[in-house]
Amino acid sequence: MKTLTIKKENCPQTHSxxxxxxxxxxxxxxxxxxxxxxxxxxxxxxxxCSNFCPKKALILIQQ
Ligand code: SF4
Numbered sequence: 001m002k003t004l005t006i007k008k009e010n011c012p013q014t015h016s017x018x019x020x021x022x023x024x025x026x027x028x029x030x031x032x033x034x035x036x037x038x039x040x041x042x043x044x045x046x047x048x049c050s051n052f053c054p055k056k057a058l059i060l061i062q063q
Pocket of ligand 1: 004022023024025026027028038042043044045046047048049050
């Protein structure tokens with residue numbers, strides 16, 4: 001099983017997160033320019049956001 005995690009140290013937190021719009025189930029949200037938050041009740045661990053984030057701040061981990 002894979003689980004999405006956020007490496008906040010990789011996120012510059014200076015911009016609107018483009019990965020929020022990529023998620024097909026609306027599992028990512030962002031307050032101001034903070035690193036995005038994951039709603040684990042929605043996330044299906046599809047990997048679209050982790051493939052999209054250029055800073056590798058969203059990582060799918062094999063559990
Ligand atoms: S892994 Fe997929 S479902 Fe989960 S937050 Fe990223 S884009 Fe959304």
